[in-house]
Amino acid sequence: MRVRFWGTRGSIPVALTAADIREKIVLALLKADGRRFEDAEAANAFVRGELGFAVAGTYGGHTPCVEIETGLDDYLVCDFGSGARPFGAHVNARQHGRPAVIHALMSHVHWDHIMGFPFFRPAYVPGNVVRIYGCHDVLEQAFRAQQDPPCFPVPLSVMSAKIEFVHVEPEQTFHIGPVAVTPSLQLHGGDSYGFRIEHAGKTVVYSTDSEHKVEDQRQTSRVAAFFRDADLVIFDAMYSLAETVSVKEDWGHSSNVFAVELAQSARVKKLVLFHHEPVNSDATLDKLLAETRRLEEITNDGHRVMISSAYDGLEIEV
């Protein structure tokens, strides 16, 4: 499987400002220190090799939308955050007018996880099928309400694709073709669900908008079992541990520290920090990634977890 991140930010989309871009250019020029480049390739090599991600790139600002490429014709995606807009453009470009079937697993229906759907262009293409799976009774209601006036002028009934809602049960595996999907209840306002996705001997877990009570051994064991031996876990690491047990307790999110502890105990192979706090800059997210890797380095018991931080455009082969 290949996991492609179209939206990685939590709560609300963010965009780089002119000042942010200017700061990156200044840092790049200082780093170049008067160097001359023979051609674009040499300049690219410098940018890729020496600048560091926070200067040469950006973590991006779309809200959650993660595509799981299974090698099958149908598309599989987790959540319709604002990243669904570029994901939709990708689907349309790849289909070249051929009808598409898109399966969407919805963690929950908070706005940042559905806001991309009105701009998901494949939903406007006749012949396409968009099948939306979720455990919430209000799943369809939330999508319809978002499309209806006064929120948006295009009701769901006007969208030309065939749009279906499929209610699935927590902790019960269902299949999308040969792909096995198991939803699991998570701690979040109004509930959220993680998804364990298994296909061709590989396992990806999508677990966002999930708070973990560090003192609750039962819950921790249950989540560790859900993550057990996964090749990749996408994990809500929005806050620091100190915040999750103090000022942001019961806000429904988790931390990089607990991510590492869970990944270690569940013998996860790769961990991706996800649902970034909107106020965090690229430099801050870079620092958090370095710290998280360091934590894994100093606390591992021999089992190593590869750690990345999700950014819009990141692709990970599983």
Next chain:
Amino acid sequence: MTHENATMTLQPAVFANALVLSVSGRLDQMTCETFRSALGPHLANALAAGQGIVLDLAQLDYVSSAGLRCFMLAAKEAKARAGKIVVADLQPMVAEIFQISRFDLVLPVHAHVIDALQAISNEAASAYLSRQGA
């Protein structure tokens, strides 16, 4: 009185108006409840007596998120009763965990116990130094 289980001990010592609690072993999900039970009476007595509290972590080998939460609860209780609780003499790995988890923003961290005592009172620091034979 010393509280002990397989992997965690708590040893108290009073220096003037400060209570130093030496924590040793590992503080994680397996030991945090024992730690909390052991810490509770010391915390209550020290706060009632107006003593500052120093957690001496020189012998603490590891602290997990569950262990850090115990520190948070202690800090909250101290704050609610206008008391003071600080940590001192962290091993390098524990110091890194404090920093990465941002617990260094929750509890004042001192390099050595004497620094922590000095921040509480001159009397506490003097009592500690005399006890050390300085």
